[in-house]
Amino acid sequence: MATEGAKSFARRDKLLEIESKVRVWWDEKDVFKAEPGEKPPQPGEKFFGNFPFPYMNGFLHLGHAFSLSKLEFAAAYHRLRGANVLLPFAFHCTGMPIKASADKLAREIQIFGDPPVFPHEVVEEEPISKEESDSNKGANVVPDKFKGKKSKAASKSSGQMFQWEIMRSFGLSDSDISKFQNPYEWLKFFPPLAVEDLKAFGLGCDWRRSFVTTDMNPFFDSFVKWQMRKLKSMGKIVKDMRYTIYSPLDGQPCADHDRATGEGVQPQEYTIIKMEVVPPFPAKMGVLEGKKVFLAAATLRPETMYGQTNCWVLPDGKYGAFEINDTEVFILTERAALNLAYQKLSCVPDKPTCLVELTGYDLIGLPVRSPLSFNEIIYALPMLTILTDKGTGIVTSVPSDAPDDYMALHDLKAKPAFRAKFGVKDEWVPFEIVPIIDIPEFGDRAAEKVCLDLKIKSQNEKDKLAEAKRLVYLRGFTEGIMTVGEYAGRKVQEAKPLIRTKLIETGQAIIYSEPEKKVMSRSGDECVVALTDQWYITYGEPEWKKLSEECLSNMNLYSDETRHGFEHTLGWLNQWACSRSFGLGTRIPWDEEFLVESLSDSTIYMAYYTGAHLLQNGDMYGKSAVLVKPAHMTDDVWEFLFCGGPYPKSSDIASSVLNKMKQEFEYWYPFDLRVSGKDLIQNHLTFCIYNHTAIMSKDHWPRGFRCNGHIMLNSEKMSKSTGNFRTLRQAIEEFSADATRFSLADAGDGVDDANFVFETANTAILRLTKEIAWMEEILAAESSLSTGPPSTYADRVFENEINIAIKMTEKNYQDYMFREALKTGFYDLQTARDEYRFSCGNGGMNRDLVWRFMDVQTRLITPFCPHYSEFVWRELLKKDSFVVKAGWPTADSPDLKLKSANKYLQDSIVLMRKLLNKQILGSKANSTVTPILLHQKVK
Structure with missing residues (x-):
């Protein structure tokens, strides 16, 4: 009997013993082996369910098990009631996390030895050199050199464990860990352990069909290459310049599965208004004489620039004058300059060049000429609520239509002491706002009206100002009419793109993009938005989108929230970067410098399950093939199997094997259910719909997705x-x-x-x-x-x-x-x-x-x-x-009447017991309790 302290585990151990015995019974009879019937299945006769293959950089956890349990329970129910059930399972290894961890381990060995002797205390020294950094591109590198001096422990001060310590937590000995500098060792180690755990869980899986991704499995590698070539031949993969979330450390786009935080975050596009600083420049900016210097203000509302009265800076904010090209200098935050550098807007590619460091105090009072402003000269003034991790840190001021601007200007006007604190001269402060947009019920001074209505007293009332902005911006865009400028009389939503285009074409503004929210890559790098020339899948293309919407409309999604999530994603999803230069995976067949991105090799692989056992001979790595060789899997063969293509007459594969694989696909497809966490709606699951509609016939489109939350x-x-x-x-x-x-x-x-x-x-x-x-x-x-x-x-x-x-x-x-x-x-x-x-x-x-x-x-x-x-x-x-x-x-x-009658009886018995108990407890010594027969068997 197992015990721990005073607690006995005999009951649990009895269940574990039973489980071990039962799994032997199942294995002996191949209970979960799935074979297709001779005839096409009638509705309900077969069930093919699958689950997004988990990433193999660690053990499976209860989060995996929770989502998987929904599939397992569904499959077990269908099997129990007599359906022919296929539940396969595979392992995802594509992408950067495994490679990044392997490189991080190599870096630790380089610094601390093999096995490493970690210092008890460490001190920050000089940063790793660029040469060292480049040699470890993409690794989760240790950011400082360690020399055993007294400070906090390295793993504690960084907030992360060393990779070596993580490997020890997996149960690996020091003598084995160094092998994991080779990322392919991870592929050999974790998938077999996952199989053990899932078998212990009782997963009703046909394990013959399991596989790992990447070029380690030559059959799956061939499958992905065929898929990519097919999409390209259909015009659905193109090379283009696009804004994309990008990791400077990894030197490549950072897709959702490459991120430690920020999954689902997209680039946010702004218009940068070039507000030219009027010479002469202050002494601190003397090095900029002879150049065109601009305060670079990022805005989402270029149509409101007619109403500018000033611009805002954060007094304590850190700014710099960054060289954009040979003649132009932008004053903005370093963060914004880094984004611009990766958008081809820096003298040195991918690197901001700062000519002089500045603070907001240095900028207060600068006179500027700003595009479209009716005031020839406006001034930079202090605003205390500017966020320097959003936009450029320079903000245009349109007090007629921006509640924040109206209240900040109100504070400057009403508080002479406030002006004096920041050295603001009276002549810099605009005392009149400029009406530019007429909004029904709000008039042409909407910000002023809403601030008065909400009784806002100061620029520091964030909640009230957020509500004011919501009211003004929404109504202004949907119902507002321009009252000034070239497009006076036009609706704001019509004028907005026209004004923006003209500002850009005339060189008075540029396009700027940054992440909607902070994104951290798995390498520990804060991501930017880069303008990259690479391969994209053309999600969002109108005709393709229409097919995907048709597919979705015929699917069972089991909840309205899930359906709304897909509809929303189809509404915004656009071109998707499908190539990477770092990590593991399949090489893009026509451009082998790049790998297929981890979410782009995972869109129709459910079809691969149907013939995987015949290709791989039950070996998840595809190394024990007997009937088919990887070289035999030509595009013609894949087309025949999955796309209704003609029989590949020149194939080296035996016709019996080809026909068997074809039969498997036609019997099992389409899959009936795919179970996933709801976070995959915004990428993988929608990609699955898109690619099925592009590659397969309608009768093979997915039938159902069931999504759940976290555990x-x-x-x-x-x-x-x-x-x-x-x-x-x-x-x-x-x-x-x-x-x-x-x-x-x-x-x-x-x-x-x-x-x-x-x-x-x-x-x-x-x-x-x-x-x-x-x-x-x-x-x-x-x-x-x-x-x-x-x-x-x-x-x-x-x-x-x-x-x-x-x-x-x-x-x-x-x-x-x-x-x-x-x-x-x-x-x-x-x-x-x-x-x-x-x-x-x-x-x-x-x-x-x-x-x-x-x-x-x-x-x-x-x-x-x-x-x-x-x-x-x-x-x-x-x-x-x-x-x-x-x-x-x-x-x-x-018999529902019998059920109701029995409920009445049972409720009556409970009531009588309570009454009897109450009477007994409340009776006096000489009282007599009338006996009540409570437990008589009723005939």
Whole structure:
């Protein structure tokens, strides 16, 4: 008996023992091996479900298991009711995280030795040289040199563990860790461990079809190359200059899966207004004499530039004068200058050139000439609420239509002491606003009106100003009419692009882009927006988008929120950078300098599952092929298999093998369900729709996506840093597989975050083992049970409850509402059984009804607790078949009147007990309590 302190783990260990035994039974008979039928399947006869392959830079955790459980439960239900089920599983290794971690490990070995001797204390020294940095491009490099001097520990001061320490946490010895400098060692190590964990979990998977991505698997590599060539031949991959989120350290675009933070963040495009500083320049800016110097103000509203009265700077803000080209200098923040440098707007490519460092105080009072302003000269004035991590740190001021500007100007006008504090001369302050837009109900001084209506007193009232901006900006854009300028009388939404285009064409403004929010790459690098010349997939192209919308309209998405998420993504998704220069993956076949980006090799791979076992001979790396060689997989073969292309007559593959692969695809496709976290709606899942509509015929388009939220542990966010974290392996060791699955089923079904509760898992251990003990007790005393057809009132009630459980649980499984299925198929049925026992006593229970209960209960819980159910089915109920394929139990139509009558009776019994208890407790010594018969068996 396993114990820990005073706590016994005998019950959990019994479940673990059962699970080990049951998996041997399954393996012996290849229970989850999926073979296609001879004829095309009729609706409901087959079920093909799949799951986005997880990334293999660590162990699978409960977050993976939660999403996967939704697929596993669905597949298990369909298998149980008799469908032919295919559930395959593969492992994603494409992209930069593995390569970055391998390079980080190499860097640590370079600095600290092999095995490394980490200093107890470290001190920051000079930065790594450019040559060292370039030699480790893309690695999660240690940012400083360490020399063992007294300071904080390196791993603590950086907020991250050394990679070597992380590898130790995986259970690797120091003698093995250095091998992981080679990224391909990760591909050999983690996928087999994931298979072990998923088998221990009880995943009903056809493991013959598993594979790893990247060129390590030559068959999958060929599949991706064919897919890319096909898209290019269709005009859906083009080379273009585009703004994209970019990691300067990695030297390549940073797609969602390459990011540590900022997934889903897109480039935000601004217009930079070139506000020319009027000479002579202040002494600190003397080095700029002879150059055209501009305050570079980023705006989203170029149409409002007619109303400029001044511009704003942050007094304590750090600025610089950056050389944009041979003649022009922009004054802005270093962050904005870095973005511009990667957008081809710097004298030195990809590197800002600062001619002089400045602060906001240096800029206050600068006279500038600004495009479209009715005032020939306006001045730079102080504003205390400017954010230097957004835009350029220079802000145009249009107080007629911007509440922030109106209130900041109000503060300057009304507070002489405030002006004096920052050295603002009275003549710099504009005392009249310039009306430019007429808005119904708001007039032509909208900012002023809304600020007065909301009783805003100061520029520091952020919440009120946010509401004011929402009102003015929305109404101004949708209903506003320009009252000045070339486009007076035109709607703002019509004039806006025309004014912007003219400003850019006349050289008075430029396009500028930056990330909507902060994005950090997995290499620890803050990303910029770069203008890159590379390969793009043309998502968003009108005709292609229309096909994708048609596909979506015919899919089952199981929630309105999920559908809205897809519709929103289809609305904004545009060209997607599909090439990378760093990481692992498949080479772009026509431009082998680049790799296929990690989300672009993952769009139709579900089709690859259908023939993977025939290609790879059950080897996930594709190295043990027998029937087919990688070189045999030409584009003609892939076209024949997946696109209805002609039979490849010149193929070296035996016709029987080709036809078998074709049969597999035609039988299993389209897939019926793909389960994923909802965060993949904005990229991978929408890409999946797009690529299926481009490459495959309509009858092979996806049928369903089911999306869920994240998983919390005990109502708190799952986090390694706080210790509130469990790998799948840890959860199984702690609770057993079936108790883990039970708690996952109970965690929640919607798209909101779910909650895995440890107490639920522990309760499952107790309930499952107690149920086994009860069944063993009943079976041992079977002769004491009553015989003959169920006849008593209690028999009829219990039989009716069983029928209700079967019907309701079936509906819940069909709707993929697994928490409800657990309630109706286990909790409610247990309650009905306990009530039946209480009514009859063990000896009074009907033998046939008890056997029916044990049969039905076992089947209904099989998708959640398959090991437990299989053990009960074979060892206790002595069935020859496997419960996972036992068929759904039949049921008569429930008698709802009988259910209502019994509820009334049970409620009455509870009430009578309460009344009796109250009377007993409240009675005096000489009072007499009228006996009430509470437990009489009702016939």
